[in-house]
Amino acid sequence: MLFNSLSFILFLIIVLAFYYSKILNWTNKKRMLLLSSYVFYGMWNPPLVILLWVSTIIDWTAGKQLAIEDNQKKRKMWLMLSMLVNLGFLGFFKYGDFLLENFVTIVNSIGIDFEAKPMDIILPMGISFYTFQTMSYTIDMYKRKTERARTFLDFALYVTFFPQLVAGPIVRAKNLITQFYEEKKATSEQFIWGLFLLTIGLFQKIVLADTLLSETTDNVFGSDKLLHGIDAWVGTIAFSGQIFFDFAGYSTCAIGIALMLGIVLPDNFRYPYASLGFSDLWKRWHISLSSWLKDYLYIPLGGNRHGITRMYVALMLTMLLGGLWHGAAWTFMIWGGLHGTYLILERLQKRHLPFKITKWNGIFLAFITFSCVNITWVFFRARTFEKAWSMIKSMFYMQTDGEKILDTFTIIKVTTVIAIMFLCHWLMRNTSMKAVSLKTPSWVLGVIWAIMTFLIIIAQGSGEQFIYFQF
């Protein structure tokens, strides 16, 4: 089920009605939330709920054993079981065809004539998110960094909680399960703020991403022509805005919906396009994934504890695997590799050419960071290397006879939206929406809210899928 659909509005009203009715006690409310979460997921493809159940049962059992077992070998075995099942699901469903394709390429390249029929495996929605979430529980249990979930119901709800089930934020057990222990009820301020966040999230997705930017992205990246530099840049910045509004929109909806239930989810985006460098970017973009990768990949790989070279290797490996997390294609690896390179170059600069960031050079630095991020998006969005390389050549005017496929109004529209987005990120980078709203007169907030609602309704989003569902 998609947040930007009529069925979700009906679903949410029913869930809220049961949640705030007096007929259910807290345990039954949690059961209702769990059942609703399975319905939320099953409305897309019912049989794939079984994967959620398997992941839940395995990790609950592993967590239980890790809590009571002292034998280190057996503890390790339980951890491996959890990793094997979750990564096995990911490997099979997400990377099965990719691995097969590459295997065929390799054996063909060494002269063996081999053909394999694609497995055409369906990718279960949100599998990358919920497997990472449940794995964080067993890893934390193994490291004794978190308490065992008190009941199976609390744990199952942690794995399946519908607001963040299919596209995050990826929440750690200690931050979410503990919230299920005591009865939760949103205050009226929390509830209305949650509704406001839901509206902002839908506005970002339906109006900004789908209505104003997606068509330009599709036209530019779908074109098989050699493009003019302006067209290539405009298509790229359009995607830059589209993916931010799409994904941040989803996260904002998720946080808002959870808040309407009295559950607090962590921020997933903090105005990332005003980042001052790439370390800053990864503290602001998809925060729940980057902190996951840092805690469960970068640090176990050695982090910065074993010298500079090892640190750079760990950094690059983390970013390459982070790229692969997004999709089973080499273009995602390039995207991750570019970010790894940026991070390494930034650390070298800090070491050898340090300079002070002031309010005067800050926006310039943010703009440079944003521009470099845009280059990486080309590889993220292009379906083939050829297309990505053609775009890069156009962007840097290595081909002068490119075709103009975008009309003047489209260029003005996209650049205006992206310029406003960049300036908003810059102005908001050290504050929060909540802080700004507290300083804003209630009638102004009401007018902004009404404008967003009106635009959402007249945009008539017909349930376009969120980009990150495919990851």
Add this chain to the structure above:
Amino acid sequence: MKLKKSLIYAIGLSLIAIIAWEIYWRSEGFTTSIDDNDALWAVERAKVDELSKDDVVLIGSSRVHFDIQLDKWEEKTGKRPIQLASGGSSPLPVFHDIVNTSNFNGTILVGVTPPLFFSTTFPEAQPWAWPLARVNHFHNRTYAQRLNHQLSIPLQKSFAFLSENKGVDGLKLNELINKIKIGKRSKNTNPMPPFHDFSVMALDRNVRMKKRMETDTAYANTVKRVWQFFFESDGPPPDKKSTMAFFLKDLEKFKAKGGNVILLRCPSSDEFREIEKKITPRDTVWDELVAKSGIKTYHFEDYHQFQNLTLPEWSHLKADHADYFTEELIKILKEDNALLNQKTN
């Protein structure tokens, strides 16, 4: 408390804005309508799997869609057909789907608009890709999509501004924005003249031509200009060989299941008729299909009742003539025992 005030402002202002928006578009002549989208088509397609041998399914392109009126058909035969025809589409992907994925073995009436029927079997080509997308949607639709569609119906029936129309009649925000043009930077701008929607769709996909097409010649002429644009475009030539082979293979399969197929060539006129004669001449296309298929076939040129009908834009019948066409067609089909089940009175 501050947020509560903001919420009250937001609800009040949103309601005022939406009501004003609706009133504005109604004042501009827009009315409530049902969108002929994949979801609506899939609802009708799903009914095919429940039909008996006596039932009739209509497939084809826009002519069968406009020219056969379901109310009249039901009145004259006692059975309401399922309407699966779609504008600009070849009937072959839908026929293939019904033959190969359903147990239906009643009557399928196939509308033959020669430039579309014989256009292509290439999956990426528009006349094939459009109906195939509908078939795929039917087989792959999620429960959430089904529910979304059902929930959208009361809204579509209530608000004129809720419409999936594209182009000149599009009222979605992106359609309205896309109408803004500045300069002529790109050569890629769509050269097609404005294409107004001239149909009124019912929930069971019955279509009637808008009354305005009969009374407003300028409006009807806008549609004619679109047809002329297509006539002048360089499209690929018809692929008679592969389309006919594709159809005949499925036809044999359907006949083996006990199914009954009727081919119907609906009327066209003036420039449209002339261009059809040129690119898909009757003697080399329709007549060959008739000879090879060995089934009941009906061409409007062979019946005096169908010679003086009004087609305001040369390709589709005006609403009351569509009623007449349906009524007369059923008389012919009955006399010919072409239907498996007939109302005797």
